[in-house]
Amino acid sequence: MTSRELFVQTLEMEQKEYVPFFPRDLTLGMDCLDVPTDAVFGNGYDPKLSAECVLALQKLLGNDATVGCIAGYSLEAFGGVMKYSEKGIPYASGYPFEGIDRIDNYQPSDIIKGFVSGMRRSSEIVRDKRPDLALVTNVPGPVTMSGFARGLETLMMDLIMNVDIADRIIGFCTDAIEEEMTFLSKDISDAVFLASASDNPDMIGEEGYRKYTLKNVKRLSDRIHSNGSLSIFHPHGVFSTEDRRELLSESIETGVDGFQFSEGNEPEGILEVCEGKCTILGGVTAFTTLLLGPEKRIVRDTDKFLSCFEDTNYIMTCSCSVNRGQPLDYLKVMADHIRQYNGGKS
């Protein structure tokens, strides 16, 4: 069985024996080849260099699935100003819809005029060179992308004081996500990952989460399925406690194939609700354990998740994406330990 088959079969809830590894590799590949961030993003997008970075990281870690490109936010397409410092992660220094009137100048489909075409090309190169790997397109969730477009603090104010504006921005951004993910994933990706850090009930409230996140995630997941891929949803926030069981149930009733919990959740609480209903993703905390070590703690935490999820459909990830600056040696400890758990397979 190839890594790709293993990943897809797990996400389709058809196998539990092996645990595929998917470090959601947004920008970390550049550290592998010591490539400056602005070499990929600085002068247009360099798809060939992006694919080289992705494949170098995969060679080091042996991961079963990859995002397929060095990922950016594509906000230039709407007039956003992104910064690409030499060793930094891309970040927004100007939000395209900080002034709400600017939204009138654009269509959601304009998003594919930005770096997205380069990201697509990188994913195609990775798909051609490594047809045995699973390819997972990464896009933001509805409120998350709206936060990038409007500025998160302003969007949080809109949700309370200017509901019409919030409705408009989140509607526009959901349309843009649909365009972006379809363009990036069509005919090459096995799954689409909805990276939803600000689609967080602890931030936007349970009603906001139902209205803005879940309703739109259902629509996006349906579209992902009709495009021929599987869907994975990764909201931040606590879902493992008793009082959030209902909200977690509603989250997977959107029809997503995989649910990735973030840091701060107890794996047992996630297992209770998700088991038999969707594939679970999640794992060792990226911002503490995998950043600071030591190796013993990484191995102990990896074991904790492997043993909790040993009888269910489970794909091991880090708690969130992996980016530049994440120590490669520590991530390799985790990858090697999963491979050992799988008896050398994967």
Ligand SMILES: [Zn+2]
């Ligand atoms: Zn995350």
